[in-house]
Amino acid sequence: MKFLCVECDRQMAFSERQVPGDGTLAATFKCPKCGRVVAMLTNPMETQLVSSLGVEIGGRTVPAEPFEMVRANVVTGGPAWSADAQERLERVPTFVRGMVKKIYGDYAREITPAVMDTARAELGLEGM
């Protein structure tokens, strides 16, 4: 993955990378000529995609940790639920549980309570 400064036609140099730990990834690249900075931000799903492609960002590969769960997905064909996320899902009334499970499964491939919170806020699923 490379970024070009269109103005200068120069390849931007990697300058900073952050992995906040929630599955998102932020990286900034700087034009060595004019100093313009661009930032790349990926959501958990995109981060996993980048990880699974083995893309190197800033000379280091994205941590392999979330990737283990992706591998599990390939085997089971479904999203990976962490134990505590599963426990939380079990508190959802039976008649809507299947639907709720699907919504979260469509939202992310790796579901943790943190992901559930984000999904709830983003999709307006208060109380699920």
Ligand SMILES: [Zn+2]
């Ligand atoms: Zn430039």
